[in-house]
Amino acid sequence: MLDIQGLRVARGTGAQAHRVCLPALQLGHGEIRAITGESGCGKSTLLEAIGLLLAPQQLTHYRLGRERLDIRQLLQNDDQPALAAVRSRQLGFVLQSGGLLPFLKVRDNIGLPRRLLGLPSRSAHVEKALDVLRLQPLLDKYPQALSIGERQRVACVRAIAHEPQLLLADEPTAALDPLNARRLFELLLSLVRELGLTALVVSHDWALIDEFGLARLAAVSREGETGFVPAA
Amino acid sequence: MSLRLDRFALLGRLALSDLWHDRKVSLCVAASLVAVIAPLLLLFGLKHGVVSQLQDELLRDPRNLEIKLLSSGSYDTAWLTQLQQRPETGFAIGQTRSLNTQADLLGANRRFVENAEIIPTQAGDPLLDTPLSALRGNQVILSARAAERLAIQAGDSLQLRVTRRLNGVNERGEQQLQVLAVLDPARFGRPAAFVAAELLLGLERFRDGYQVPALGAHSGNSAEGLAPGYARARLYARDIDSVAPLERWLNAQHIETASRLAEIDAVKAINHVLGVIFGVIAGASLVGCIASLIGAFLANIDRKRRSLALLRLLGFQRAAVAGYLVLQALFLSGAGYLGGLACYGVGSLLFNRLLGSSQATGAFVCDITFWHGLIALLLALLVAALVALIGALRAISIEPAESLREL
Numbered sequence: 001m002l003d004i005q006g007l008r009v010a011r012g013t014g015a016q017a018h019r020v021c022l023p024a025l026q027l028g029h030g031e032i033r034a035i036t037g038e039s040g041c042g043k044s045t046l047l048e049a050i051g052l053l054l055a056p057q058q059l060t061h062y063r064l065g066r067e068r069l070d071i072r073q074l075l076q077n078d079d080q081p082a083l084a085a086v087r088s089r090q091l092g093f094v095l096q097s098g099g100l101l102p103f104l105k106v107r108d109n110i111g112l113p114r115r116l117l118g119l120p121s122r123s124a125h126v127e128k129a130l131d132v133l134r135l136q137p138l139l140d141k142y143p144q145a146l147s148i149g150e151r152q153r154v155a156c157v158r159a160i161a162h163e164p165q166l167l168l169a170d171e172p173t174a175a176l177d178p179l180n181a182r183r184l185f186e187l188l189l190s191l192v193r194e195l196g197l198t199a200l201v202v203s204h205d206w207a208l209i210d211e212f213g214l215a216r217l218a219a220v221s222r223e224g225e226t227g228f229v230p231a232a
Numbered sequence: 233m234s235l236r237l238d239r240f241a242l243l244g245r246l247a248l249s250d251l252w253h254d255r256k257v258s259l260c261v262a263a264s265l266v267a268v269i270a271p272l273l274l275l276f277g278l279k280h281g282v283v284s285q286l287q288d289e290l291l292r293d294p295r296n297l298e299i300k301l302l303s304s305g306s307y308d309t310a311w312l313t314q315l316q317q318r319p320e321t322g323f324a325i326g327q328t329r330s331l332n333t334q335a336d337l338l339g340a341n342r343r344f345v346e347n348a349e350i351i352p353t354q355a356g357d358p359l360l361d362t363p364l365s366a367l368r369g370n371q372v373i374l375s376a377r378a379a380e381r382l383a384i385q386a387g388d389s390l391q392l393r394v395t396r397r398l399n400g401v402n403e404r405g406e407q408q409l410q411v412l413a414v415l416d417p418a419r420f421g422r423p424a425a426f427v428a429a430e431l432l433l434g435l436e437r438f439r440d441g442y443q444v445p446a447l448g449a450h451s452g453n454s455a456e457g458l459a460p461g462y463a464r465a466r467l468y469a470r471d472i473d474s475v476a477p478l479e480r481w482l483n484a485q486h487i488e489t490a491s492r493l494a495e496i497d498a499v500k501a502i503n504h505v506l507g508v509i510f511g512v513i514a515g516a517s518l519v520g521c522i523a524s525l526i527g528a529f530l531a532n533i534d535r536k537r538r539s540l541a542l543l544r545l546l547g548f549q550r551a552a553v554a555g556y557l558v559l560q561a562l563f564l565s566g567a568g569y570l571g572g573l574a575c576y577g578v579g580s581l582l583f584n585r586l587l588g589s590s591q592a593t594g595a596f597v598c599d600i601t602f603w604h605g606l607i608a609l610l611l612a613l614l615v616a617a618l619v620a621l622i623g624a625l626r627a628i629s630i631e632p633a634e635s636l637r638e639l
Contacts, residue, residue, distance in 0.1 A: 087546025
């Protein structure tokens, strides 16, 4: 689960600084929240802060996972090794353009997070995800031989391969055709439910969000600061 | 602990996969290393081969160690002992006045050698280089020339004959000698007989008019109680580097000497000159190599920034990313070294084939030892690792967040 209160983060300095705040966000197991807003409003910055890639300026409360790990304490102590460990164990990222390592086959790209954590290489969840997204025939190809849509699907499977607590997806369907976008969304939803994950998905695809009836965090801009608040 | 080891192995595999996937660029970097390592190995092989061959030749010929005493003097046993005990001395034996170092040798069938050189020897003589040189009273080792003229082989015996005129009477001194060995022709060119020092001393005393029972000369004064004296010495330095100091010691006593110091110095000078040339060329190519490696590694890091950020995002630490780059540099330089070694192998084979058989150049060798190869490998790895560290210092500032943003 995810419980964040009073998060304030800035990217850049001085007049160009882009400030983003998240007053409160609470998500339980199996819950998914879409983050919407115009381009450049700070969706990725928010995702980076929640994903422990960008140190926040203010943070009242941040607890993560079944163990209700106190992330705020780790950030306050600037305990980088512990933060890196949380990142690699508890978080899964789906990056905008896939973010696959070009020198590894699809199979090895997907297997890398599990190998890094010393987990057994076989996983029923991964097998299922590969079947649903019809990635089995692509396992022995290199990312450069894949279409952008295929890379995106591979990135999704890699993000959940190590069964993280929190899935962070940055416009995972941006490069997909409607059919594959829908399929990916379906998969994400079913994985979140079955694995009891918590997921944050940045997306432009309002139609898809409405279709799946996802709750939204919408960007509200005022006085040089973007706030993300629940939207109806 | 085992997880850490697993991670290191994983890092190594990733580094190799990356290099293999990027093999065109990897090949360029490795080839640029080959281009430096191969000529340097060849150059060093030539330097080492030529110099060690010259040194071998110097060492192989004992005449290069010899110091000739040009003027006759009068030296007693104490002086000779002092000479023998100097650390620079390899072998020293007293010699009589030059007139008395000659005698006639008579073989069977009336064959004879007139005025053969009679040369003193004892154990450890570098000119003879045989344990047989520890001769006793009536034993002799013949030079090949003398043995040939006398038609004599080892195991035969011969007659040594000297004459003198004492009190108006011509006398003849004779002694039967046992031939212990015949020298290789290369060892000594002239007809000569090597004998124990006492025998030579006996010849001198015979000519000086003393009684010498061994030669069958019973007239004249008794030589009893006469201290042995020497006019000069057969002298060999312990090694090449001892020739100069030993010569200086003798010259300081106003003893004129001759040696092959000039040849020895020439080899040392060649070694020095080749060493300087090699050093300068190696330094210049090393600078170029380092510059090109720095360029290649830094450009590589910029190119792979996204992958490196991704590795960080997936949970690799900064140190692991630095290690990843250093590992790649080590793999590349290892490959470059192997390529360079192969090129060296072909090149040195060519050198030795094309130039080695020529009469004009003599035996021409291009050669490095196992240790030279090992040192070259370690140097290559060290340089690559140091250069990669410069790149790695830049790479550890790569943030995992960079993988999230479009570049």
